[in-house]
Amino acid sequence: MNFTLMIAGMALITVFIKAVIFILGERVVLPPLLRQALSFVPVTVLTAIIVPMVLAPHGRGLEFSWRNPQLVGAVAAVLACVATRQQLLTIAVGLLVFFGWQFGVLA
Numbered sequence: 001m002n003f004t005l006m007i008a009g010m011a012l013i014t015v016f017i018k019a020v021i022f023i024l025g026e027r028v029v030l031p032p033l034l035r036q037a038l039s040f041v042p043v044t045v046l047t048a049i050i051v052p053m054v055l056a057p058h059g060r061g062l063e064f065s066w067r068n069p070q071l072v073g074a075v076a077a078v079l080a081c082v083a084t085r086q087q088l089l090t091i092a093v094g095l096l097v098f099f100g101w102q103f104g105v106l107a
Contacts, residue, residue, distance in 0.1 A: 072101045
């Protein structure tokens, strides 16, 4: 029950904040420093989601091993991104290496 109330409260706060900004629209003027700081939020959230999944895929501690297909795929994706700067190719390389490693090398 406590988790349900907590999730409902977080949802209400999130909807309220977004609704206020949507309703006020152009009348809300954010300082340049805050606007710049908010531009980093998507990258930060994505990093906070991806890094634990790559480094500790089973939730039992860090797995810095060649037997971790998530880590191998992530390294390949980073290398592809640095080399090409193409998002779709980076995603494709990461997925191909991940699945190839998981079902080919570790099978």
